Amino acid sequence: MTHMHVAGSIHADAVASAPHWLQLPEDVNALVPQLWSRTVRRGDEGGLEVGGLPVAEAVAQVGTPVYLLDEVDLRARAREFAEAFDGWRVYYAAKSFICTAVARWVFEEGLGVDVCSGGELAVALRAGVDPRVIGLHGNNKSVAELSAALDAGVGRIIVDSSDELDRLEELTRRRGTRARVMVRVTTGIEAHTHEYIATAHEDQKFGFSIASGQALEALRRCHESDQLELLGIHSHIGSQIFDTQGFEMAARRILGLHARVRDVCGVEMPEMDLGGGFGIAYTTMDSPSTPAELATSLREIVAHECRALDVAVPDLSIEPGRAISGPSTMAVYEVGTVKGVRLDSGAERLYVAVDGGMSDNIRPALYGAEYSATVANRASGALPRLSRVVGKHCEGGDILVRDEFLPGDVAPGDLVAVPASGAYSRSMASNYNHVPRPPVVSIRDGRLTTLVRRETLDDLLALDTGA
Ligand SMILES: *Cc1c(COP(=O)(O)O)cnc(C)c1O
Numbered sequence: 434m435t436h437m438h439v440a441g442s443i444h445a446d447a448v449a450s451a452p453h454w455l456q457l458p459e460d461v462n463a464l465v466p467q468l469w470s471r472t473v474r475r476g477d478e479g480g481l482e483v484g485g486l487p488v489a490e491a492v493a494q495v496g497t498p499v500y501l502l503d504e505v506d507l508r509a510r511a512r513e514f515a516e517a518f519d520g521w522r523v524y525y526a527a528k529s530f531i532c533t534a535v536a537r538w539v540f541e542e543g544l545g546v547d548v549c550s551g552g553e554l555a556v557a558l559r560a561g562v563d564p565r566v567i568g569l570h571g572n573n574k575s576v577a578e579l580s581a582a583l584d585a586g587v588g589r590i591i592v593d594s595s596d597e598l599d600r601l602e603e604l605t606r607r608r609g610t611r612a613r614v615m616v617r618v619t620t621g622i623e624a625h626t627h628e629y630i631a632t633a634h635e636d637q638k639f640g641f642s643i644a645s646g647q648a649l650e651a652l653r654r655c656h657e658s659d660q661l662e663l664l665g666i667h668s669h670i671g672s673q674i675f676d677t678q679g680f681e682m683a684a685r686r687i688l689g690l691h692a693r694v695r696d697v698c699g700v701e702m703p704e705m706d707l708g709g710g711f712g713i714a715y716t717t718m719d720s721p722s723t724p725a726e727l728a729t730s731l732r733e734i735v736a737h738e739c740r741a742l743d744v745a746v747p748d749l750s751i752e753p754g755r756a757i758s759g760p761s762t763m764a765v766y767e768v769g770t771v772k773g774v775r776l777d778s779g780a781e782r783l784y785v786a787v788d789g790g791m792s793d794n795i796r797p798a799l800y801g802a803e804y805s806a807t808v809a810n811r812a813s814g815a816l817p818r819l820s821r822v823v824g825k826h827c828e829g830g831d832i833l834v835r836d837e838f839l840p841g842d843v844a845p846g847d848l849v850a851v852p853a854s855g856a857y858s859r860s861m862a863s864n865y866n867h868v869p870r871p872p873v874v875s876i877r878d879g880r881l882t883t884l885v886r887r888e889t890l891d892d893l894l895a896l897d898t899g900a
Pocket of ligand 1: 709711
């Protein structure tokens with residue numbers, strides 16, 4: 434349409450082959466601000482900069498692939514949540530990405546930390562996070578993990594099954610202590626980004642179902658147990674959620690349950706957790722809410738439901754992960770090969786193969802997640818071409834960015850940056866094809882700090898006993 438004058442009709446086929454949400458850019462070098470961490474810009478030479486350091490310089494120091502983390506951005510996002518949700522407690526979901534420095538930063542910015550394994554707990558403790566603001570999650574926590582949490586004195590354990598309650602009562606009895614618990618419930622509301630599914634029974638592994646009565650039973654058991662201190666109900670409805678309608682539906686159900694516990698057990702539980710899942714922008718089609726907008730909506734929802742049920746507003750908490758770590762980090766790769774592939778429509782797609790792939794970002798292969806990309810080492814005067822950024826692994830589904838317009842002169846040796854790669858990328862990375870996992874490097878005020886070093890072939894070979 435209005436962009437046709439830029440590319441000319443020769444690109445009409447390519448535009449027609451792109452998904453509806455992907456616009457042919459007026460300027461292929463332009464950055465869409467919502468996709469990038471806040472210190473990212475194109476420098477005078479046309480290359481990308483983050484934290485005052487050209488990406489090409491960072492790459493010269495640490496190589497590719499690499500995750501470049503914008504410390505100012507991550508801290509600012511953590512702080513914005515803490516400020517917007519003043520009076521609530523905000524727990525950073527460590528599973529999105531954790532290392533000692535990040536745990537320390539979010540704690541310094543006023544957040545607690547949610548962990549869901551002994552490994553994540555060990556990192557949070559090493560970072561000096563106050564155990565009283567650590568929560569332990571998981572649908573199958575081991576005795577060793579529960580013991581480690583009790584030893585550390587974590588502020589809450591989010592219990593997920595009757596077997597876990599048995600284990601926890603046994604462990605606390607032996608120690609002569611009590612455990613502070615929340616009960617994870619399934620509300621029957623599941624968020625799928627833009628839609629919600631509300632079902633009568635919940636066919637998934639997490640939590641105690643409200644509809645079946647198991648949730649009320651578990652809450653009653655915790656309330657009556659001498660070993661357990663019941664804090665309240667916990668609900669997490671999903672991830673990459675863009676509006677508050679699902680939280681409203683969930684809040685209605687869990688506050689209803691909260692009021693039932695008052696009626697049945699005669700106590701108003703002091704706390705309640707609404708979980709995480711706040712969406713971020715991976716592509717131009719995503720428009721996330723700010724923490725301030727989320728806080729306003731969630732406060733209203735809870736106040737409204739509490740009034741309707743005539744219960745006091747409990748102490749609330751939330752657990753954002755992706756919304757803090759995701760946008761802070763770009764993944765940077767080097768292009769190795771470029772291939773034009775003719776599509777049935779007659780258009781051509783550039784397959785831009787880079788030196789990473791599904792081992793450092795499994796999300797496109799795992800859930801069809803969409804990403805964006807730009808050439809990072811230079812600006813280009815070439816026309817945009819419909820492109821697909823793919824990895825180096827032995828799988829056809831090894832795609833990093835399914836659909837993007839990259840400059841038509843993208844070539845081996847160029848650097849490609851993929852924004853919003855801070856959450857569930859390094860934390861889900863594997864050694865598929867015996868590819869060593871990339872480092873995480875933070876940049877601030879022009880200075881680079883390695884937070885997690887690059888894995889080496891020696892690291893990999895060391896695990897193989899050779900027997
Ligand atoms: C994964 C998870 C979160 C964080 O989800 P994000 O989408 O990263 O915000 C929070 N709470 C629980 C219980 C989770 O499982």
